[in-house]
Amino acid sequence: MRKKTRLTPDEARAVAVVEEAVPPSLLELLAGQKVPHTWRVTVLRELDRSGRTPKQLADRVARRWVRHRYQSKLLAGRGLENPYKVLNALVAAGECPDAGCEDEFMVDTGEECRTCRERKATRGKGGAVPAQRTGRRWWECRICRDPKHREPQPEDRVCQDCNREAEVVCAAKAAQWNAPTTEDVNDR
Numbered sequence: 001m002r003k004k005t006r007l008t009p010d011e012a013r014a015v016a017v018v019e020e021a022v023p024p025s026l027l028e029l030l031a032g033q034k035v036p037h038t039w040r041v042t043v044l045r046e047l048d049r050s051g052r053t054p055k056q057l058a059d060r061v062a063r064r065w066v067r068h069r070y071q072s073k074l075l076a077g078r079g080l081e082n083p084y085k086v087l088n089a090l091v092a093a094g095e096c097p098d099a100g101c102e103d104e105f106m107v108d109t110g111e112e113c114r115t116c117r118e119r120k121a122t123r124g125k126g127g128a129v130p131a132q133r134t135g136r137r138w139w140e141c142r143i144c145r146d147p148k149h150r151e152p153q154p155e156d157r158v159c160q161d162c163n164r165e166a167e168v169v170c171a172a173k174a175a176q177w178n179a180p181t182t183e184d185v186n187d188r
Contacts, residue, residue: 007040014047015040017054018091021061025074029083039087046091050099056107061090063103069144072165075172 007015019035027033047057065071070086073079080086100106101113138147141159148159 011044014054015043018043018057021058023065026083043091064090072169076168
Protein backbone atom coordinates (compact mmCIF):
# COMPACT_ATOMS: atom_id res chain seq x y z
CA MET A 1 0.00 0.00 0.00
CA ARG A 2 1.37 3.36 -0.99
CA LYS A 3 1.70 5.92 1.78
CA LYS A 4 0.01 9.26 1.37
CA THR A 5 2.85 11.13 -0.26
CA ARG A 6 3.07 13.91 -2.74
CA LEU A 7 2.81 12.92 -6.36
CA THR A 8 5.75 13.51 -8.62
CA PRO A 9 5.20 16.17 -11.30
CA ASP A 10 4.75 13.44 -13.96
CA GLU A 11 2.25 11.57 -11.78
CA ALA A 12 0.37 14.79 -11.03
CA ARG A 13 0.10 15.61 -14.76
CA ALA A 14 -1.14 12.09 -15.56
CA VAL A 15 -3.74 12.17 -12.79
CA ALA A 16 -4.86 15.68 -13.83
CA VAL A 17 -5.68 14.43 -17.35
CA VAL A 18 -7.88 11.67 -15.92
CA GLU A 19 -9.38 13.96 -13.27
CA GLU A 20 -10.56 16.41 -15.94
CA ALA A 21 -12.83 13.67 -17.30
CA VAL A 22 -14.69 13.35 -13.98
CA PRO A 23 -18.10 14.95 -14.56
CA PRO A 24 -18.85 18.08 -12.50
CA SER A 25 -22.17 16.56 -11.37
CA LEU A 26 -20.23 13.72 -9.72
CA LEU A 27 -17.75 16.11 -8.13
CA GLU A 28 -20.67 17.99 -6.55
CA LEU A 29 -21.65 14.80 -4.71
CA LEU A 30 -18.19 14.31 -3.20
CA ALA A 31 -17.26 15.86 0.13
CA GLY A 32 -15.22 18.96 -0.57
CA GLN A 33 -16.16 18.72 -4.26
CA LYS A 34 -12.82 17.16 -5.18
CA VAL A 35 -11.51 13.67 -5.72
CA PRO A 36 -9.81 12.05 -2.73
CA HIS A 37 -6.09 11.31 -2.71
CA THR A 38 -6.82 7.56 -2.55
CA TRP A 39 -8.56 7.83 -5.92
CA ARG A 40 -5.50 9.51 -7.40
CA VAL A 41 -3.40 6.58 -6.18
CA THR A 42 -5.94 4.19 -7.75
CA VAL A 43 -5.59 6.05 -11.06
CA LEU A 44 -1.80 5.71 -10.90
CA ARG A 45 -2.08 1.99 -10.16
CA GLU A 46 -4.46 1.46 -13.06
CA LEU A 47 -2.22 3.42 -15.42
CA ASP A 48 0.73 1.27 -14.34
CA ARG A 49 -1.19 -2.05 -14.36
CA SER A 50 -3.01 -1.59 -17.65
CA GLY A 51 -0.38 0.22 -19.66
CA ARG A 52 -3.02 2.75 -20.73
CA THR A 53 -2.18 6.39 -21.33
CA PRO A 54 -3.80 9.07 -19.16
CA LYS A 55 -5.91 10.08 -22.20
CA GLN A 56 -7.14 6.48 -22.65
CA LEU A 57 -8.08 6.29 -18.97
CA ALA A 58 -9.84 9.66 -19.22
CA ASP A 59 -11.80 8.30 -22.21
CA ARG A 60 -12.76 5.29 -20.07
CA VAL A 61 -14.10 7.61 -17.35
CA ALA A 62 -16.19 9.63 -19.82
CA ARG A 63 -17.47 6.54 -21.67
CA ARG A 64 -18.48 4.67 -18.51
CA TRP A 65 -20.23 7.74 -17.08
CA VAL A 66 -22.57 7.61 -20.07
CA ARG A 67 -22.66 3.86 -20.70
CA HIS A 68 -23.44 3.00 -17.08
CA ARG A 69 -26.12 5.72 -17.10
CA TYR A 70 -25.00 7.60 -14.00
CA GLN A 71 -25.92 11.01 -15.45
CA SER A 72 -29.38 9.86 -16.44
CA LYS A 73 -29.91 8.53 -12.90
CA LEU A 74 -29.05 11.98 -11.53
CA LEU A 75 -31.32 13.72 -14.04
CA ALA A 76 -34.13 11.31 -13.20
CA GLY A 77 -33.81 12.33 -9.54
CA ARG A 78 -32.67 8.91 -8.36
CA GLY A 79 -29.24 10.07 -7.25
CA LEU A 80 -26.19 7.91 -6.73
CA GLU A 81 -26.07 5.73 -3.66
CA ASN A 82 -22.31 6.05 -3.15
CA PRO A 83 -20.46 8.59 -5.33
CA TYR A 84 -17.08 7.23 -4.18
CA LYS A 85 -17.91 3.76 -5.49
CA VAL A 86 -19.01 5.34 -8.77
CA LEU A 87 -15.74 7.27 -8.95
CA ASN A 88 -13.77 4.04 -8.52
CA ALA A 89 -15.97 2.14 -10.99
CA LEU A 90 -15.17 4.73 -13.65
CA VAL A 91 -11.43 3.89 -13.57
CA ALA A 92 -11.45 0.24 -12.47
CA ALA A 93 -10.15 -2.48 -14.74
CA GLY A 94 -12.78 -4.27 -16.80
CA GLU A 95 -13.87 -7.88 -16.32
CA CYS A 96 -12.15 -9.20 -19.44
CA PRO A 97 -8.91 -11.11 -18.83
CA ASP A 98 -7.47 -9.82 -22.14
CA ALA A 99 -5.14 -6.92 -21.30
CA GLY A 100 -5.79 -5.28 -24.67
CA CYS A 101 -9.57 -5.14 -24.09
CA GLU A 102 -11.14 -1.84 -23.12
CA ASP A 103 -14.85 -2.21 -22.33
CA GLU A 104 -15.38 -4.94 -24.96
CA PHE A 105 -13.21 -3.36 -27.69
CA MET A 106 -9.52 -3.81 -28.41
CA VAL A 107 -7.46 -0.70 -27.67
CA ASP A 108 -5.04 -1.14 -30.55
CA THR A 109 -7.51 -2.01 -33.34
CA GLY A 110 -10.88 -0.73 -32.11
CA GLU A 111 -12.44 -4.06 -33.08
CA GLU A 112 -14.78 -5.99 -30.81
CA CYS A 113 -12.92 -8.13 -28.27
CA ARG A 114 -13.12 -11.80 -29.24
CA THR A 115 -12.91 -12.95 -25.60
CA CYS A 116 -15.86 -10.73 -24.60
CA ARG A 117 -17.86 -11.81 -27.65
CA GLU A 118 -17.32 -15.48 -26.75
CA ARG A 119 -18.28 -14.85 -23.11
CA LYS A 120 -21.48 -13.08 -24.20
CA ALA A 121 -22.32 -15.93 -26.57
CA THR A 122 -22.03 -18.51 -23.80
CA ARG A 123 -23.65 -16.36 -21.11
CA GLY A 124 -27.02 -17.71 -20.12
CA LYS A 125 -26.67 -20.99 -21.98
CA GLY A 126 -27.84 -23.79 -19.77
CA GLY A 127 -28.80 -21.43 -16.95
CA ALA A 128 -31.84 -19.81 -18.57
CA VAL A 129 -35.31 -20.42 -17.26
CA PRO A 130 -37.00 -23.11 -19.38
CA ALA A 131 -39.44 -21.74 -21.97
CA GLN A 132 -42.41 -23.68 -20.53
CA ARG A 133 -42.03 -21.77 -17.25
CA THR A 134 -41.77 -18.24 -18.63
CA GLY A 135 -43.77 -18.54 -21.81
CA ARG A 136 -41.33 -16.13 -23.50
CA ARG A 137 -37.77 -16.35 -24.76
CA TRP A 138 -35.02 -14.40 -23.04
CA TRP A 139 -33.48 -11.46 -24.85
CA GLU A 140 -30.87 -8.87 -23.94
CA CYS A 141 -31.38 -5.10 -24.06
CA ARG A 142 -28.75 -3.61 -26.38
CA ILE A 143 -28.24 -0.60 -24.08
CA CYS A 144 -28.25 -1.88 -20.49
CA ARG A 145 -27.49 -5.48 -21.51
CA ASP A 146 -29.85 -6.81 -18.88
CA PRO A 147 -31.51 -10.11 -19.70
CA LYS A 148 -35.25 -9.65 -20.23
CA HIS A 149 -38.13 -12.07 -20.40
CA ARG A 150 -41.14 -10.37 -18.86
CA GLU A 151 -41.63 -7.93 -21.70
CA PRO A 152 -41.80 -8.75 -25.40
CA GLN A 153 -38.66 -8.11 -27.42
CA PRO A 154 -39.05 -4.88 -29.44
CA GLU A 155 -37.52 -4.59 -32.89
CA ASP A 156 -34.84 -2.15 -31.68
CA ARG A 157 -34.01 -4.43 -28.67
CA VAL A 158 -34.25 -1.53 -26.20
CA CYS A 159 -36.06 -2.37 -22.95
CA GLN A 160 -38.85 -0.28 -21.46
CA ASP A 161 -36.61 0.96 -18.61
CA CYS A 162 -34.00 2.30 -21.04
CA ASN A 163 -36.71 3.95 -23.15
CA ARG A 164 -38.20 5.62 -20.05
CA GLU A 165 -34.78 6.79 -18.94
CA ALA A 166 -34.06 8.24 -22.38
CA GLU A 167 -37.37 10.13 -22.29
CA VAL A 168 -36.51 11.62 -18.87
CA VAL A 169 -33.04 12.67 -20.03
CA CYS A 170 -34.41 14.16 -23.27
CA ALA A 171 -37.11 16.05 -21.39
CA ALA A 172 -34.57 17.43 -18.91
CA LYS A 173 -32.23 18.50 -21.72
CA ALA A 174 -35.10 20.07 -23.67
CA ALA A 175 -36.13 22.04 -20.60
CA GLN A 176 -32.53 23.11 -20.08
CA TRP A 177 -32.13 24.20 -23.72
CA ASN A 178 -35.48 26.01 -23.78
CA ALA A 179 -34.90 27.85 -20.51
CA PRO A 180 -34.41 31.58 -21.05
CA THR A 181 -30.86 32.80 -20.64
CA THR A 182 -29.86 36.05 -18.99
CA GLU A 183 -29.38 37.54 -22.47
CA ASP A 184 -32.99 36.64 -23.38
CA VAL A 185 -34.26 38.26 -20.18
CA ASN A 186 -32.18 41.42 -20.74
CA ASP A 187 -33.45 41.75 -24.34
CA ARG A 188 -37.03 42.09 -23.15
